[in-house]
Amino acid sequence: MEERRLETTIGKLRLRSPLLTASGTAGSADELASFSNAAATAATLGAFVTKGVTLVPRQGNPEPRVIETRAGILNSIGLQNKGADRFLSEDLPKLRQYGVPVIVNISANTVEEYAALAGKLLTGDAGQISGLEINVSCPNIKEGGVSFGIDPRAIEKIVTGVKANVPRGRQVLIITKLTPNITDITVPAKAAIAAGTDALSMINTLRGVAIDIRAQKPYFANVAAGLSGPAVKPVGLCMVWDCFAKIPECRNRQVPIIGIGGISTWQDAIEYLLAGAAAVQVGTAWFVYPNVFVEMEQGVRKYLAAKNTTVVELTGKAHG
Amino acid sequence: MLPIQINNLLARDGWTLRDNEARCGSRCITFFSANRATAALAKSLRAIAEQDAGRFRHISVVITTNVEQMNRLRAGKLPRVFFTSIVELESPVTTVPRVTSFTAKIIANTPVGPTPPVHYRLVFDAPELGDILPPQFFMMDVLPVRTPLGSRAVRRADWHDGVDWSPQPLLKRPFGLCRVYRPNFPVDYLKRLALPPALAAVLHPPAATRFDLLYKVLPEGIGTPLLTKLRRGDKVHMVGPLGRTFDVRALRADGIEEVHIIGGGVGMAPLILLVEELRFHSFPVKVFLGMATLESLRYRDELAATFGEKSRDAYIYIDDLLAAGVAPADIFLACDREQPRQARRIPRENLFHGLVPEQYRRFLATRKSAGKTAAFTCGPNRMMEVMTEICREANILLKVLLEKRMGCGFGVCFSCVQKVRRVDGATDYVRVCKDGPIFDAKDIVWKNDDSKQPSVNCGCAARS
Ligand SMILES: Cc1cc2nc3c(=O)[nH]c(=O)nc-3n(C[C@H](O)[C@H](O)[C@H](O)COP(=O)(O)OP(=O)(O)OC[C@H]3O[C@@H](n4cnc5c(N)ncnc54)[C@H](O)[C@@H]3O)c2cc1C
Numbered sequence: 049m050e051e052r053r054l055e056t057t058i059g060k061l062r063l064r065s066p067l068l069t070a071s072g073t074a075g076s077a078d079e080l081a082s083f084s085n086a087a088a089t090a091a092t093l094g095a096f097v098t099k100g101v102t103l104v105p106r107q108g109n110p111e112p113r114v115i116e117t118r119a120g121i122l123n124s125i126g127l128q129n130k131g132a133d134r135f136l137s138e139d140l141p142k143l144r145q146y147g148v149p150v151i152v153n154i155s156a157n158t159v160e161e162y163a164a165l166a167g168k169l170l171t172g173d174a175g176q177i178s179g180l181e182i183n184v185s186c187p188n189i190k191e192g193g194v195s196f197g198i199d200p201r202a203i204e205k206i207v208t209g210v211k212a213n214v215p216r217g218r219q220v221l222i223i224t225k226l227t228p229n230i231t232d233i234t235v236p237a238k239a240a241i242a243a244g245t246d247a248l249s250m251i252n253t254l255r256g257v258a259i260d261i262r263a264q265k266p267y268f269a270n271v272a273a274g275l276s277g278p279a280v281k282p283v284g285l286c287m288v289w290d291c292f293a294k295i296p297e298c299r300n301r302q303v304p305i306i307g308i309g310g311i312s313t314w315q316d317a318i319e320y321l322l323a324g325a326a327a328v329q330v331g332t333a334w335f336v337y338p339n340v341f342v343e344m345e346q347g348v349r350k351y352l353a354a355k356n357t358t359v360v361e362l363t364g365k366a367h368g
Numbered sequence: 369m370l371p372i373q374i375n376n377l378l379a380r381d382g383w384t385l386r387d388n389e390a391r392c393g394s395r396c397i398t399f400f401s402a403n404r405a406t407a408a409l410a411k412s413l414r415a416i417a418e419q420d421a422g423r424f425r426h427i428s429v430v431i432t433t434n435v436e437q438m439n440r441l442r443a444g445k446l447p448r449v450f451f452t453s454i455v456e457l458e459s460p461v462t463t464v465p466r467v468t469s470f471t472a473k474i475i476a477n478t479p480v481g482p483t484p485p486v487h488y489r490l491v492f493d494a495p496e497l498g499d500i501l502p503p504q505f506f507m508m509d510v511l512p513v514r515t516p517l518g519s520r521a522v523r524r525a526d527w528h529d530g531v532d533w534s535p536q537p538l539l540k541r542p543f544g545l546c547r548v549y550r551p552n553f554p555v556d557y558l559k560r561l562a563l564p565p566a567l568a569a570v571l572h573p574p575a576a577t578r579f580d581l582l583y584k585v586l587p588e589g590i591g592t593p594l595l596t597k598l599r600r601g602d603k604v605h606m607v608g609p610l611g612r613t614f615d616v617r618a619l620r621a622d623g624i625e626e627v628h629i630i631g632g633g634v635g636m637a638p639l640i641l642l643v644e645e646l647r648f649h650s651f652p653v654k655v656f657l658g659m660a661t662l663e664s665l666r667y668r669d670e671l672a673a674t675f676g677e678k679s680r681d682a683y684i685y686i687d688d689l690l691a692a693g694v695a696p697a698d699i700f701l702a703c704d705r706e707q708p709r710q711a712r713r714i715p716r717e718n719l720f721h722g723l724v725p726e727q728y729r730r731f732l733a734t735r736k737s738a739g740k741t742a743a744f745t746c747g748p749n750r751m752m753e754v755m756t757e758i759c760r761e762a763n764i765l766l767k768v769l770l771e772k773r774m775g776c777g778f779g780v781c782f783s784c785v786q787k788v789r790r791v792d793g794a795t796d797y798v799r800v801c802k803d804g805p806i807f808d809a810k811d812i813v814w815k816n817d818d819s820k821q822p823s824v825n826c827g828c829a830a831r832s
């Protein structure tokens with residue numbers, strides 16, 4: 049019982065802990081390995097979500113790429129990564145050494161590219177990838193660069209395309225990661241569910257701007273950047289709440305929700321579970337406090353023991 | 369114990385080894401096996417240290433069977449002693465220290481230069497950084513320990529004036545280390561050491577426990593003005609050691625005979641640690657220091673730890689270099705706002721009115737011996753760019769220590785990127801925190817036209 053309190057399931061994937069890394073904030077294995085608490089941290093993880101992988105390598109955006117804000121950070125990294133081929137040959141084997149399921153976050157600029165990327169990863173991974181998390185916050189270059197994430201039809205097409213490219217007989221969790229830059233989060237959520245996503249994760253970063261008052265110009269070359277960190281927690285929590293409350297598939301756990309956004313302490317993680325998340329991802333907090341997973345797991349464990357409950361029972365409990 | 373290898377090592381430098389003792393003139397090295405009972409070992413070592421009275425004529429070396437055992441002993445409380453392991457005697461090993469997150473205790477936070485001070489020397493205890501190697505760095509909070517990510521009011525400097533009821537700065541700030549202090553070792557032990565290079569290559573001093581850093585208060589910065597409020601006894605959260613290490617033994621393998629260090633402003637700070645490392649390996653070092661004025665280096669040092677005296681009027685960098693055993697004649701000082709007056713025993717001809725790259729250029733033009741030279745620089749970007757040009761013309765291998773805005777400091781966020789030229793001519797962004805902070809100057813693309821560095825983003829301008 050003690051050991052199993054933390055267990056949770058996302059689709060068909062059973063996780064020993066509800067704590068996951070958030071894409072783009074946990075590196076790709078070497079970085080975790082450089083820590084003296086690497087093994088302890090890995091032992092607290094339910095799954096490792098990789099940084100965003102694209103079909104071909106990407107250089108990323110010019111500097112500056114990060115600006116600190118009050119209780120948060122704005123980032124404009126531009127998905128710098130070495131592409132699917134090198135991810136498969138260099139990073140994936142290293143990630144597997146921790147014995148934690150690997151979920152690959154995928155990004156693309158066209159519907160076809162998402163599907164092709166999924167196909168490439170799942171045929172070249174020797175069965176090592178447990179799940180794909182589709183990042184739909186990317187700009188759709190065929191539609192003048194508006195985010196796929198605000199276009200329910202585009203989301204449906206992406207999810208359908210990705211699922212079609214999963215090799216026959218392969219068990220892979222398909223998660224759709226939603227953008228919060230939208231009025232009603234349940235609209236894209238329902239679209240992803242209609243197209244057959246196994247789970248939803250939310251939220252990605254919020255759009256934000258910073259201006260250099262000395263130069264009287266925006267800091268970032270792309271003007272808008274992505275806000276994350278403690279500042280966004282209430283927003284993420286609200287979106288998890290809304291999906292759980294308003295979407296029957298979420299409420300009956302058929303399509304579980306992974307909560308993301310500003311989670312920095314074990315209390316934050318519990319709040320997300322109570323709002324309806326079956327698991328959570330921790331991003332920015334890890335930058336600031338590399339011991340965060342170890343301490344968060346201890347806190348969650350104590351809370352569960354004190355309330356004599358489990359993660360599964362806690363999910364959505366605040367809805368009554 | 370493997371006296372045979374040691375004998376071979378020392379023979380090349382004219383030392384000899386009889387039984388377990390090596391003598392060179394009046395100098396003597398004694399080897400102990402770590403397998404001896406620790407109490408008996410400590411007793412012998414204490415006797416030797418007392419007899420020697422800090423002169424380093426008599427060096428004790430403890431040989432362990434493996435690196436783990438060595439590191440355990442290095443972090444322990446043995447009297448003055450160096451360490452090596454059998455493994456290392458057979459072939460050099462380089463261990464990159466693991467990153468930890470920990471809490472350091474502040475010992476002193478002393479203003480430097482005329483008031484209002486722009487530079488501070490921050491001394492702290494942090495055994496967790498014990499194995500840090502130059503030019504590694506670490507990340508630190510700018511306010512004392514808190515519950516993780518909790519909030520409290522902070523007062524901001526300058527045009528942020530007024531109370532800001534927002535949470536304290538979220539991100540840690542990156543800093544290099546200026547000096548390290550080792551238990552049981554005199555702070556200026558390098559002055560008297562002069563190890564044969566082959567022996568230095570396999571010896572390790574005990575792990576350091578106390579450190580200092582020099583920081584510059586950025587007038588429009590949020591974090592560095594808050595740093596000035598730290599007091600003795602405060603506990604501050606840190607993460608490190610971070611970044612790549614630079615193995616100075618590689619310089620020996622490359623046939624480098626002389627090393628030049630060129631530092632601009634607060635960029636000199638991390639280079640001091642490198643100088644210590646170079647001196648440990650007995651490299652001839654010449655140091656070129658660029659500052660606004662001589663006065664900006666002056667401060668009152670209240671710590672016995674820094675220079676071995678109770679309190680004194682000190683010059684940052686200059687006294688640190690002298691303590692590391694750099695001869696006054698090998699220190700060069702350029703001030704861009706005045707003709708520098710006499711400082712310590714630095715020869716007059718080493719004092720220059722102008723910018724440090726210019727002084728270095730003139731030095732190179734007139735120097736007589738030109739053995740194979742390597743140079744290291746850190747300072748404002750513009751200065752490092754000029755240095756790259758000078759060294760390219762003089763055919764000197766130049767390494768640069770870079771600074772970038774950092775999110776995490778350990779390689780996960782890709783925010784600290786520098787554009788570099790690859791071998792195939794294409795450009796790439798590399799992470800300063802993980803792939804650096806040390807780079808070959810020739811690979812750096814200095815003119816980053818698409819870069820829009822905010823004006824507040826320079827921590828180490830020579831203007832102070
Ligand atoms: C590897 C490394 C070693 C360094 N060593 C030293 C040192 O020994 N002494 C010293 O005085 N300074 C050093 N710096 C620079 C120092 O980190 C910055 O001056 C400091 O972070 C400014 O903080 P702030 O909050 O006052 O500035 P703000 O502008 O308010 O900071 C906002 C954000 O920008 C970042 N930032 C601003 N300027 C810099 C900069 N120049 N470099 C990196 N990040 C910056 C801050 O860390 C913070 O996240 C080093 C930087 C790096 C990368």
Ligand SMILES: Cc1cc2nc3c(=O)[nH]c(=O)nc-3n(C[C@H](O)[C@H](O)[C@H](O)COP(=O)(O)O)c2cc1C
Nearest residue numbers: 070071072100183251252276277309310331332781
């Ligand atoms: C530096 C950085 C890089 C990120 N990269 C990605 C990415 O590649 N793909 C993605 O889906 N989300 C990415 N994100 C978003 C995070 O995964 C997460 O959704 C968001 O930061 C909110 O969580 P947090 O407040 O815990 O950081 C990134 C966030 C940051 C700060």
Ligand code: FES
Nearest residue numbers: 775776777782801
């Ligand atoms: S600061 Fe995060 S990658 Fe360098």
